[in-house]
Amino acid sequence: MDAQGRGRADNIDPADQWVLNPNTGEYELRLSPSAPQSAVPGPRRADSRAAAPSGASGGVRGRTGAPERESPAEAPERVPGPRRRRGVPEEPPNRRGRRPVKKKSRAKKILLWTGGTMAFVLVGTAAAAYLYLEHLNDNITAVSDDGASTGGFQKDKAINILLIGTDKRTGAGNTKYGDANSVGHADTTILLHVSKDRTNATALSIPRDLIVDVPDCPTTQEDGTTKVIQGEDDVRFNTSLGQEERTPSCTVRTVTELTGIQADNFMVADFNAVKTLTTAVGGVEVCLAKDIDDPDSHLKLSKGTHTIEGEQALAFVRTRHSVGFGGDLSRIEIQQQFLGSLMRKLKSNDTLTSPTKMIKLAEAGTEALTVDETLNSITKLKDLGLELGKLNVKNLTFTTVPVLDNPAEKVKATVIPNPTTAPTVFQMIKDDVSFTEVKQKAKESKSAAAAEAAARLKGTKSAASEVRVQIMNGGAPAGSAQETLNWLQNDEGVTKSENAGNAPEELSKTTLEYDPDQADQARRLADIMGLPGTALKPGKSVTNAQGLPTMTLTLGKDFKGAGVSLTATATVPDSVQKSTADKVQCAK
Numbered sequence: 001m002d003a004q005g006r007g008r009a010d011n012i013d014p015a016d017q018w019v020l021n022p023n024t025g026e027y028e029l030r031l032s033p034s035a036p037q038s039a040v041p042g043p044r045r046a047d048s049r050a051a052a053p054s055g056a057s058g059g060v061r062g063r064t065g066a067p068e069r070e071s072p073a074e075a076p077e078r079v080p081g082p083r084r085r086r087g088v089p090e091e092p093p094n095r096r097g098r099r100p101v102k103k104k105s106r107a108k109k110i111l112l113w114t115g116g117t118m119a120f121v122l123v124g125t126a127a128a129a130y131l132y133l134e135h136l137n138d139n140i141t142a143v144s145d146d147g148a149s150t151g152g153f154q155k156d157k158a159i160n161i162l163l164i165g166t167d168k169r170t171g172a173g174n175t176k177y178g179d180a181n182s183v184g185h186a187d188t189t190i191l192l193h194v195s196k197d198r199t200n201a202t203a204l205s206i207p208r209d210l211i212v213d214v215p216d217c218p219t220t221q222e223d224g225t226t227k228v229i230q231g232e233d234d235v236r237f238n239t240s241l242g243q244e245e246r247t248p249s250c251t252v253r254t255v256t257e258l259t260g261i262q263a264d265n266f267m268v269a270d271f272n273a274v275k276t277l278t279t280a281v282g283g284v285e286v287c288l289a290k291d292i293d294d295p296d297s298h299l300k301l302s303k304g305t306h307t308i309e310g311e312q313a314l315a316f317v318r319t320r321h322s323v324g325f326g327g328d329l330s331r332i333e334i335q336q337q338f339l340g341s342l343m344r345k346l347k348s349n350d351t352l353t354s355p356t357k358m359i360k361l362a363e364a365g366t367e368a369l370t371v372d373e374t375l376n377s378i379t380k381l382k383d384l385g386l387e388l389g390k391l392n393v394k395n396l397t398f399t400t401v402p403v404l405d406n407p408a409e410k411v412k413a414t415v416i417p418n419p420t421t422a423p424t425v426f427q428m429i430k431d432d433v434s435f436t437e438v439k440q441k442a443k444e445s446k447s448a449a450a451a452e453a454a455a456r457l458k459g460t461k462s463a464a465s466e467v468r469v470q471i472m473n474g475g476a477p478a479g480s481a482q483e484t485l486n487w488l489q490n491d492e493g494v495t496k497s498e499n500a501g502n503a504p505e506e507l508s509k510t511t512l513e514y515d516p517d518q519a520d521q522a523r524r525l526a527d528i529m530g531l532p533g534t535a536l537k538p539g540k541s542v543t544n545a546q547g548l549p550t551m552t553l554t555l556g557k558d559f560k561g562a563g564v565s566l567t568a569t570a571t572v573p574d575s576v577q578k579s580t581a582d583k584v585q586c587a588k
Helices: 072-078 106-139 248-259 271-280 310-318 328-347 355-368 378-388 422-430 439-445 448-455 480-491 516-529
Strands: 018-021 026-029 141-143 159-166 186-194 201-206 211-214 217-220 226-229 232-236 265-269 284-288 292-294 299-301 304-308 369-372 396-400 403-405 415-417 469-473 497-502 511-514 536-538 549-555 578-580
Touching: 106 355, 106 378, 159 248, 159 378, 186 248, 186 328, 201 248, 201 328, 201 422, 211 248, 217 248, 248 265, 248 369, 248 422, 271 310, 271 355, 284 328, 299 310, 304 310, 310 328, 328 396, 328 578, 355 369, 355 378, 469 480, 480 497, 480 549, 511 516, 516 536, 516 549
Parallel strands: 141 369, 159 265, 201 396, 469 497, 469 549, 511 536
Antiparallel strands: 018 026, 159 186, 186 201, 211 232, 217 226, 265 369, 284 304, 292 299, 396 578, 403 415, 511 549
């Protein structure tokens, strides 16, 4: 193709040859004539007054389409004349020719070119991104939750994720850590609770040697059938996974049995997860208060600060004989320090602004984790990540189930939940109470509504024998109204009480409605039952079987049983060990 064909004749800029046709709204290629020649009808302007050229087929004036086809006899008159020599000025077009096209500015030409190129790039990038997302989806391993979870987290509610680290030795180089044939027990387990308002979170570690009851576990088999794996009482917690072919859903059920908290989702990680995730972020900084040389975990580090990844990171979270008391509880503490450092690294600008690290994290995370079936796509994992990303690490608290040595053992090897403090910790998590000082919650506690609710509990209280109340079930377990009635009458002396059956509608919270004249009775009943001020609702009384004004106690979904207080604990017991993710701690 010659210069004219490429649009380069006579130093003509190709961008000048693309002209907007006002009738079609599209750009069309117009080559400037090389010399005076018979006018060739091009696309005409709508307001054109030019007549059709002599000898041409008579077109309709004002027609905006392509010119009509000429007969062969007319073709010679349409042949272009000889080309101009370079440097010879172009003769002005005759009056019957088309108007000269106004030249676009250089800025507009660049803009057009850039826009076209950017559109191409975006299309290409979108295609590549789609293929990459499909690749990440293929990386994800998802298994059934067998109905053990809530069915998946929700954006407008608190989130509970069960994180399970197995001791399965699959993967290159992992058999050297001993027990190469391990079925994969629940070696490291953390229940991560993220508050409804996303201002705080609690990571509750569950010791692997904690004595628990493992419930019966319906488990989906490969052929789609369901097999119920028999439960066991008074066994180590780590046997809730792997033992007797138990799946992660069984660990979820065991945690619910232990804490009363039902997980929304679960994630399972093996040895490889620690190695690949730490490598993906470029290492995690840890601190040691002493030199460590542990032949069992293969950890050898000097006192001070180190950045570790891969095999060294795995050795760090596995060491226990060289830290603390040399047991599993000491290892939990060093793991919490490690996870706090990993969280700080994940939230740092160094990670978030590095495309390379983010891609490596996406690869490592999707390859190393096994998730429940409701997290079976990169989109769902992304949504969960966005919710967790709202959290400030200074309000992420690490704690452990409060325990005591197992009194049934002479040689102490296992532990049991501390009956005094463990229920308090579990209840605080269930009630979405922060383990840290959060400004937003402190502000809320001083609000007018909170002050008004607290004021309802202040004042005189009548005798228990003078309290008249009818009890209704508004969402509590079946039989709760009768159970509460028996307890109030037999144990608490509230003899003027009666069972009124089911409430007309279910309530999320237990309430006590009363006439303002019965405030002293309401305060006494609230004191007996452990009702918070928010449960007291001044309103109207009803008439009991004796025709006397009576309060109405409606047991809501939050009802925990007769004699169990509904007042949320606001502070963590002093004996409970806890730390926050923003603090750098050195392993001792």
